[in-house]
Structure formats: structure tokens, C-alpha cells
Amino acid sequence: MAIKMEVVNQMEDEKVFEIVKSSGNTGRTITEIVSMSRLPRSVVRILLARLEGAEKVGFRKIGMAKIYSAEVQ
Numbered sequence: 001m002a003i004k005m006e007v008v009n010q011m012e013d014e015k016v017f018e019i020v021k022s023s024g025n026t027g028r029t030i031t032e033i034v035s036m037s038r039l040p041r042s043v044v045r046i047l048l049a050r051l052e053g054a055e056k057v058g059f060r061k062i063g064m065a066k067i068y069s070a071e072v073q
Contacts, residue, residue, distance in 0.1 A: 009047075012039060016047045020057050020068050027060070027069035 019036050020028055030048070034041050048068060051057040059066040 012037075012043065013047055013050060015039075016044060017051055017056055017070070020048075020051075021070040023069060025069060025071060027067035029065050029067060033068065 015037055016033060016039070019033050028036075030041065030044060033048070034044050037044060039047075048057060048059075052059070057068055057070060059068045061067075
């Protein structure tokens, strides 16, 4: 069972990363990523944190929003 969950998580990681990467330098908010991925917001937040730790995704703050992009700054 643990192997199946690991594969699912890896697929979700890749899905979120591709969505962020497709935005180019402009980036995407978590709301945009949630609507495009059709994953729950809590799951997207965990996946983004994991991608941040792997230094695949970075973010910049604009007001209260975080804009995620594949370009780590």
C-alpha cells in the first residue's frame, strides 16, 4: 500500500510542477494551481512545500499572495 501512495504522490508532484513550470517567469498563485490541478488546496500546499525543499519551485510575495514559479530566486 505504501508503494502505491508513493507513486500517486510522485505523480501529483509532477503534475503540480508542470503547472508551475508552464507559467514561465510570471508564476501562478496557489488558487490558480488548485483550479488547474483539481487537487485539494491542502494537498497542493504540501506538494509545493516539498517542491520548494527540492529547490524545484520558488516563490515571491506580492501583497498577501505568494507567486510560485519554477525559477528559484
